[in-house]
Amino acid sequence: xxxxxxxxxxxxxxxxxxxxxxxxxxxxxxxxxxxxxxxxxxxxxxxxxxxxxxxxxxxxxxxxxxxxxxxxxxxxxxxxxxxxxxxxxxxxxxxxxxxxxxxxxxxxxxxxxxxxxxxxxxxxxxxxxxxxxxxxxxxxxxxxxxxxxxxxxxxxxxxxxxxxxxxxxxxxxxxxxxxxxxxxxxxxxxxxxxxxxxxxxxxxxxxxxxxxxxxxxxxxxxxxxxxx
Amino acid sequence: xxxxxxxxxxxxxxxxxxxxxxxxxxxxxxxxxxxxxxxxxxxxxxxxxxxxxxxxxxxxxxxxxxxxxxxxxxxxxxxxxxxxxxxxxxxxxxxxxxxxxxxxxxxxxxxxxxxxxxxxxxxxxxxxxxxxxxxxxxxxxxxxxxxxxxxxxxxxxxxxxxxxxxxxxxxxxxxxxxxxxxxxxxxxxxxxxxxxxxxxx
Numbered sequence: 491x492x493x494x495x496x497x498x499x500x501x502x503x504x505x506x507x508x509x510x511x512x513x514x515x516x517x518x519x520x521x522x523x524x525x526x527x528x529x530x531x532x533x534x535x536x537x538x539x540x541x542x543x544x545x546x547x548x549x550x551x552x553x554x555x556x557x558x559x560x561x562x563x564x565x566x567x568x569x570x571x572x573x574x575x576x577x578x579x580x581x582x583x584x585x586x587x588x589x590x591x592x593x594x595x596x597x598x599x600x601x602x603x604x605x606x607x608x609x610x611x612x613x614x615x616x617x618x619x620x621x622x623x624x625x626x627x628x629x630x631x632x633x634x635x636x637x638x639x640x641x642x643x644x645x646x647x648x649x650x651x652x653x654x655x656x657x658x659x660x661x662x663x664x665x666x667x668x669x670x671x672x673x674x675x676x677x678x679x680x681x682x683x684x685x686x687x688x689x690x691x692x693x694x695x696x697x698x699x700x701x702x703x704x705x706x707x708x709x710x711x712x713x714x715x716x717x718x
Numbered sequence: 719x720x721x722x723x724x725x726x727x728x729x730x731x732x733x734x735x736x737x738x739x740x741x742x743x744x745x746x747x748x749x750x751x752x753x754x755x756x757x758x759x760x761x762x763x764x765x766x767x768x769x770x771x772x773x774x775x776x777x778x779x780x781x782x783x784x785x786x787x788x789x790x791x792x793x794x795x796x797x798x799x800x801x802x803x804x805x806x807x808x809x810x811x812x813x814x815x816x817x818x819x820x821x822x823x824x825x826x827x828x829x830x831x832x833x834x835x836x837x838x839x840x841x842x843x844x845x846x847x848x849x850x851x852x853x854x855x856x857x858x859x860x861x862x863x864x865x866x867x868x869x870x871x872x873x874x875x876x877x878x879x880x881x882x883x884x885x886x887x888x889x890x891x892x893x894x895x896x897x898x899x900x901x902x903x904x905x906x907x908x909x910x911x912x913x914x915x916x917x918x919x
Contacts, residue, residue: 538791539884543893545901546818548782548846556772560765568759579761590854591775593847597784600901605908627814627847629854633867633874649807649858649865651765658767660854666772675777683781683821690829691836691909 545600549622549679551593552672558588558659564644585639586647588655589632592663596622596676616699617684622676624667629660677702781821782846785901786894788815790881794873798863805863809870811877813851815885817843817894835913836906842918843894845886851878 564582568575598619609616640646681700688698795808819841828839853874899916906914 538789540789541890541893542787542789543897544784544787545897545905546784548780548784550777551780552777553775554772555775557770559768559770561768562763562765564761564763566759567762568757570757570759571753572756592854593849595780595782600905603905603908605910608908608910610910626852627816628849629852630849631853631870633870636867646864649809649861649870653809653856653858654765655767656854656856660852662767662769663772670774672777679779679781682779686826687821687829690826691831 545603546597547600547680547683548595548597549683550596550672550676552595552670554592554594554663554670556590556592556659556663558590558655558662560586560655562586562644562647581641581643583639583641584644584647586652586655587637588652588659589635590629590656590659591632592629592660593627594624594663594667594670594672595627596624596672596679598622598676598680613694614697614699615688615693616701617688618701618703619680621702622673622680624672624676626660626664629663631656782816782818783821783898784816784818784846785843785898786817786890788817788885788890789813790815790885792877792880793859794877794880795860796869796873800863803862805865807861807863807865807869807873808859809873809877810857810859811851811853811874811881812855813877813881815850815881816846817885817890818846819843819898820846831911834911835915836911837915837917838902838906839917839919840898840902843891843898845882851881 562584564579566575566577566579602620607618609618636652638647677700684700685695685698689695790811790813792811792813793808794811795806798805824841830837830839851874895918899918902916903914
């Protein structure tokens with residue numbers, strides 16, 4: 491009889507201990523997040539200038555037009571008792587379209603050019619050039635043509651937000667450079683600039699070859715392109 | 719004796735029931751607390767732009783030889799006086815002024831050769847492109863109040879003027895000239911000419 495009572499007391503004690511452990515586990519706090527490093531912004535108005543001496547022959551200019559669009563819908567997202575939800579808020583829509591123009595230029599870098607870049611065989615001359623590189627030289631936002639729609643419970647797009655979208659648009663243009671096949675055009679145009687120059691030095695047009703280095707093999711891209 | 723055993727059994731059963739009740743309550747409480755703790759509600763708005771195509775408007779052959787690139791970073795601001803508070807807009811513009819020569823503007827007599835000597839008649843280095851600001855790279859530094867497209871256009875023009883003012887100095891043009899001299903001389907020596915004479919018009 492006493493043994494049974496003792497057993498029931500032990501049983502209840504074990505359950506209480508279990509409860510205590512569970513509650514402690516529930517109440518366990520994760521480590522407090524470390525305070526994030528403060529973002530330092532230099533507030534001193536300044537003009538920075540960097541001067542670089544170079545020798546670049548720009549051979550191709552490409553004008554690109556892009557309309558950057560952004561649909562800014564505020565959504566109520568989360569999960570409630572393990573059920574996920576994602577609801578767009580009514581009247582919280584904002585839209586903006588930013589037209590922009592960018593100028594890309596392809597160039598041949600002559601800073602490494604030396605006598606090893608020239609091969610002569612009798613009257614014939616071959617100029618070996620590095621592959622053209624492309625740079626975004628300018629971009630212009632058509633401020634007057636920016637269109638925006640703002641829902642009645644939303645604020646207008648701030649200058650910071652618009653700059654952010656414009657920077658993303660700029661990056662999208664840069665990322666699309668390989669699809670524009672500018673390098674091939676730049677190689678052809680390099681010959682259009684260099685061949686007349688070499689002709690003036692006394693070489694015959696048909697004796698001039700402009701070649702480009704590519705992946706250890708030399709690929710002749712253009713020969714006597716002046717007649718094309 | 720039999721009654722006592724019977725009551726003991728009932729008491730034992732009651733204890734078991736209470737314990738089972740406590741366990742069930744704990745499980746329900748734990749499930750509820752876990753559910754509440756995992757509950758997340760947030761307002762979210764995507765800051766990414768939509769995927770739109772870019773259109774090539776023109777491709778043209780050029781022949782611009784760049785000798786000096788001056789990268790500028792210009793902070794330009796404007797203030798509008800208000801009745802109670804003033805509005806401010808400050809933006810940081812980036813641009814690269816490129817100095818060099820435009821080969822397409824040169825006539826057919828800019829190179830003369832005689833034996834192993836060559837003479838180049840080159841124009842003075844000038845700005846290669848008047849559109850040199852990368853406006854899409856502009857950073858918004860500070861904004862209070864509401865500003866129009868015309869205000870931003872005015873800031874752009876001011877940044878452009880200031881960059882030109884700081885970049886197109888006689889000193890920089892002279893540096894471009896000297897570098898052009900070095901580069902063209904090296905190019906002609908590589909081509910096999912022993913005597914290179916460069917004349918700036």
